Amino acid sequence: MASARDVYQRLKDASLGVVVAHLHDHQRWRDVHSGLVAVEIDGWIVTLNKEAGALDYCAGCLLPDGQQLDSRAWAGRGTDPLELLSVWERARLEQTLAQL
Structure with a gap:
């Protein structure tokens, strides 16, 4: 079963440009001020989840194999995947997402 660290690794890879991030369902990052963005x-x-235009928390994840994770999957293990990012990685992720 995937963990918060696995989700964090995907977020980190996107922040570093190792993998390409795309918005799901034809959303635009800048069009959502507060709410969920896939x-x-x-x-x-x-x-x-965005709050007042900034990343707030990770609400969940759907893996390619169909496995679904939500905050209950990592709440007991310590933290939200976004909290595992360094300040620099989180800022880079926000910059990357802002371009989508």
Whole structure:
């Protein structure tokens, strides 16, 4: 079973440009001020919540094999996948997503 660290790795890879992130369902990052935005990263659909235009938390993830994760999958294990990103990685991820 995938963990918060697995989701974090996808987010980190996107922030570093190792993999390409795409918005899912033809959304535009800048069009959502507050709410959920689905981002496809290397076949994983990661649902992120924005609050007042900034990343807030990771709401869930759908893996290519159909496995679904939500905050319950990582709550007991320590933290939200976004919290595992360094300050620099998180800023780079926001910059990357802002271009989508």
